[in-house]
Amino acid sequence: MGNHPHTRATLGSKLSAVLVTAGSSVGLGNIWRFPYVAGDNGGGAFLVLYILCVLLLGLPLMIAEFSVGRATRLNAVGAFRSLDRRWSFLGYNGVLAAFLILGFYFVVSGWTAEYLVGSLSGALARCTSSAEYAEMFETFIHNPWRPVLYTTLFVLATHFVIAKGVRNGIERSAKLLMPVLFVILVVLAVHSLTMPGGGAGLRFFFRPDFSKVTPSTILVALGQAFFSLSIGIGIMVTYASYFGRETNLRHTALNVTLIDTLVAILSGVVIFPAVFSAGIEPASGPSLVFITLPSIFRDMPLSMVWSSIFFLLLVIAALTSTISLHEVVTAYLHEEWHLNRRAATWATTGATAVLGALASLSLGVLRDWTVCGLNLFDSLDFLTANIMLPAGGFFTCLFVGWRLDRAVLRREITNDGTLRFRIFGAFLFLLRYVLPVILLAIFLDNLGLF
Ligand code: PHE
Numbered sequence: 220m221g222n223h224p225h226t227r228a229t230l231g232s233k234l235s236a237v238l239v240t241a242g243s244s245v246g247l248g249n250i251w252r253f254p255y256v257a258g259d260n261g262g263g264a265f266l267v268l269y270i271l272c273v274l275l276l277g278l279p280l281m282i283a284e285f286s287v288g289r290a291t292r293l294n295a296v297g298a299f300r301s302l303d304r305r306w307s308f309l310g311y312n313g314v315l316a317a318f319l320i321l322g323f324y325f326v327v328s329g330w331t332a333e334y335l336v337g338s339l340s341g342a343l344a345r346c347t348s349s350a351e352y353a354e355m356f357e358t359f360i361h362n363p364w365r366p367v368l369y370t371t372l373f374v375l376a377t378h379f380v381i382a383k384g385v386r387n388g389i390e391r392s393a394k395l396l397m398p399v400l401f402v403i404l405v406v407l408a409v410h411s412l413t414m415p416g417g418g419a420g421l422r423f424f425f426r427p428d429f430s431k432v433t434p435s436t437i438l439v440a441l442g443q444a445f446f447s448l449s450i451g452i453g454i455m456v457t458y459a460s461y462f463g464r465e466t467n468l469r470h471t472a473l474n475v476t477l478i479d480t481l482v483a484i485l486s487g488v489v490i491f492p493a494v495f496s497a498g499i500e501p502a503s504g505p506s507l508v509f510i511t512l513p514s515i516f517r518d519m520p521l522s523m524v525w526s527s528i529f530f531l532l533l534v535i536a537a538l539t540s541t542i543s544l545h546e547v548v549t550a551y552l553h554e555e556w557h558l559n560r561r562a563a564t565w566a567t568t569g570a571t572a573v574l575g576a577l578a579s580l581s582l583g584v585l586r587d588w589t590v591c592g593l594n595l596f597d598s599l600d601f602l603t604a605n606i607m608l609p610a611g612g613f614f615t616c617l618f619v620g621w622r623l624d625r626a627v628l629r630r631e632i633t634n635d636g637t638l639r640f641r642i643f644g645a646f647l648f649l650l651r652y653v654l655p656v657i658l659l660a661i662f663l664d665n666l667g668l669f
Pocket of ligand 1: 243244245246247248249320446447448449450452454540543544
């Protein structure tokens, strides 16, 4: 059902496969979330755990998702359904999670756009103390229309790319934006390293403090790794459905994982030396990027330049991620509901714009609309990151480890037998036993069961 292999796009090259997928993985999770989570959880010790999670758990799962996508060349729902109807729920979980993540991710992306505009116009440099920056941020996010406007602008920017299609939209934007992102990050990191007193920031970020590591730190590291790699949500299935037959799934997954980790580490290198050189407490949580950093930028020479390129970096990182989330929903509507691609793109755009606007308003005028005590913005975040993504990852391991025909898995990983994969047995063992047990642990931990 819904299978249009003859009309399906294929990415132009192996490099495009890496850039497009890295575009999805590298996002606000790396630049905004990773540094403060690492800072709160023991710096270098967290980094070691994080890297272990990424390599031992994230990487195999990414390869597994790639295999499902490229074997079927279908959207997330169609892919699982065509392999075994009873597993279609896994595709629905992904499409629904992508839609719900867009609801709050568009809002935060909108904030980054507002701060970029504020940096360029000089409005951001007008506050004089960090208390004023905090007040400015609070006033902004509670305003009834400005954040909604920026959310909508971000939705439209994403729409514009998706409307151009896989080759001309997604692939071209990734080829342009990912190198720009990387250059900005390196420039910012070098700048940060030359700041007086910045060495203390690096020591804080890299020196392992094992006293802060508890069993739940491992779970925090794993949750962060999955969110950051965009795993467990059908994105890797959808994107791999556009990979060519010559794409090496293992190399692509390894490159994407390395890029994603490097960007997360470099973001810490950008942020912590700046924070320490300004003499500020590092563990300032989610407000680090929107309150602490603007007040630090303000005191730098050429502050407008640094602040503008930093927020441009965030806008780019967010955009390549919202593109991937939008594509999961669009590809599903196009192939499963038989809408033409244009209609599918507009339907996704319209629905996510409404959800995004409501999520944005739920921080201000609609803050009394709560589900289990959480406003809409927080419930979307909680439901997806803490329940739907770990569940998606867990069931994907079970599906690929136990249900997917081994011959299909081997064929995808070895490109029809042309590549060698000596540790296939170990790979299968990880998927069948190790990953499901660990994922179940995160899941129960997230629900507060231990
Ligand atoms: N990986 C993206 C980030 O780090 C977020 C994301 C999660 C994107 C899940 C798609 C799916 O910001």
